[in-house]
Amino acid sequence: xxxxxTNQKQIVYEALLEHKDHPTSLEIYQGxxxxxxxxxxxxxxxxxxxxxxxxxxxxxxxxxxxxxxxxVLDGHIHFIxxxxxxxxxxxxTKYLQDALKEMHINHNxxxxxxxxxxxxxxxxxxxx
Numbered sequence: 001x002x003x004x005x006t007n008q009k010q011i012v013y014e015a016l017l018e019h020k021d022h023p024t025s026l027e028i029y030q031g032x033x034x035x036x037x038x039x040x041x042x043x044x045x046x047x048x049x050x051x052x053x054x055x056x057x058x059x060x061x062x063x064x065x066x067x068x069x070x071x072v073l074d075g076h077i078h079f080i081x082x083x084x085x086x087x088x089x090x091x092x093t094k095y096l097q098d099a100l101k102e103m104h105i106n107h108n109x110x111x112x113x114x115x116x117x118x119x120x121x122x123x124x125x126x127x128x
Contacts, residue, residue, distance in 0.1 A: 008039055012047040013056070013071075022060055022068035022078075022087040060087060063113055081116035088116060 015028050023031075029044040048069055051057045060068045062080050068087055070078075077090040090112070 008043060009047050009050070011037055011039065012044055013051060016048075016051075016057060016069055016071050022070050024066060024068055028069070058109065060109075060111065062087070077110045077112060079112045079114065079116070081119055082113055083115055083119040086116055086118075 011032065012028060015032050016023065018031070019027075025045045025048050026041070028048070029039070029041045032039055032044065048057070048059075052059045052069075055073070056071075058070050058073060060070060060078050060080070062068065062085055063082055064085070066085070072089070077096075079088040079090050080086075081088070
């Protein structure tokens with residue numbers, strides 16, 4: 001990997017770290033362009049894919065096939081709102097941690113789809 005590519009990879013990774021939400025590759029690209037970085041959309045996308053393959057970040061695919069990225073790899077659960085597309089981090093429950101305690105987990109990507117509290121309204125019923 002060339003020095004420029006390594007530098008670009010670091011810039012993209014740091015841009016992801018600056019987000020407190022789960023940005024798309026386009027949102028990361030737009031933030032970098034706003035800062036004056038000279039980097040293309042395809043390069044940002046390729047670097048994000050490489051970081052996913054290296055298991056330094058994770059990809060979250062929403063129900064409408066939009067990829068979002070997360071740098072937190074602690075095994076938390078993602079709730080995805082089917083109305084507003086918001087992704088909310090949920091901490092693992094004690095029950096889930098206890099159930100998996102005796103197992104060796106290689107990868108974890110638990111997604112829960114539904115309607116968030118902001119979009120829900122009083123008419124909607126929940127499974128729980």
